[in-house]
Amino acid sequence: MTAGCAGGRLTIDLRALQDNWRALAALAPHSECAAVVKADAYGIGLPQAVSALTRAGARTFFVAHLHEATAARAAAPDAVIYVLNGLPPGTASDYAAARARPVLGSAEEIAEWADFAAETGADASAAIHLDTGMTRLGLSPAEARAMFASGGPGFRPSLLMSHLACADEPDRAETERQRALFAELRALAPDVPASLANSAGTLLGRTESGDLAFDLRRPGVSLYGSNPIHGGSVRLKPVVRIEARVIQLRQVPAGTAVGYGGVETTRRPTTLAILSVGYADGIFRAAGGADDARGASAYVGEIPCPYVGRISMDLIAIDVTDVPEGALKRGDWVEMLGDHVGVDDLARASGTIGYEVLTALGRRHERRYA
Structure with a gap:
């Protein structure tokens, strides 16, 4: 995948993988x-x-x-x-x-x-x-x-x-x-x-x-990086980071329906960022938002940006209204999975388990090993 063309990029931290193995090995040295x-x-x-x-x-x-x-x-x-x-x-x-x-x-x-x-x-x-x-x-x-x-x-x-x-x-x-x-x-x-x-x-x-x-x-x-015991005391390092490219920013008024089926409408004047990834890239459709159910969130820096409406095959809308003006532009990258959104966080928002999130990682991302 050519780096300039990818809608998403997947970074895999092999040192974190090694550290997780060492931490698990140390739990029972015998x-x-x-x-x-x-x-x-x-x-x-x-x-x-x-x-x-x-x-x-x-x-x-x-x-x-x-x-x-x-x-x-x-x-x-x-x-x-x-x-x-x-x-x-x-x-x-x-x-x-x-x-x-x-x-x-x-x-x-x-x-x-x-x-x-x-x-x-x-x-x-x-x-x-x-x-x-x-x-x-x-x-x-x-x-x-x-x-x-x-x-x-x-x-x-x-x-x-x-x-x-x-x-x-x-x-x-x-x-x-x-x-x-x-x-x-x-x-x-x-x-x-x-x-x-x-x-x-x-x-x-x-x-x-x-x-x-x-x-x-x-x-x-x-x-x-996934802990199957929810709330467990062992801290595991994130191994996978997914970032999505912003391909459009748009302003919409309150009460605007977003995405297929119009299942979620904006509650305020909203700035939407349209991301160039979707369920074909391993972000499950079930993680989308609706009027009666908050979706998962992406992150711009330290700011959570909820998914808005249904996730499409190739696109996701997120609410970036709280991101300072000028801090996000077309072509920038936002975190879908990483330091702020763990494998298990995205799994819970999608109604599934960390195993499925990991094994569903799409093949269209620019893939990098750190």
């Missing part, structure tokens, strides 16, 4: 801190994120698909890389060639991987996923007990893992139930490293009855 870099590292760029996190000290990475593992391997030749979405039929040799470890979540996957390793002599390193309450991927507790009672999976797993379903709500009893069940199942193979904590589990740290860290933690969204 447990390894891995990094989840699936979905193009939550939208910021997988090769750049893996390289930066490797320099910070990360040695284990998690992705969702094998092609992501291949990209991560190119950026971190010596890293351990797990593929969360399992082993598609007939792909074991592809995993071995990529030196990627599948996270096996069914008896069929485990049997196929064990047979491949036995027939070829390939490295059998893989994780086994145990379902402790997410009801998504993984062996049920009964299946896990039966497997280990009958002699195990046919190879030595490199990791036993499960996934927390409710740790972003610290008062939910399900987290303690999952921790206790995972500890019980892990005791069936006590010499295998264990992993339970995601971002929320890493930030929560423990339940009343025990530590959530185990041997390895898997923070994802928190690395990128």
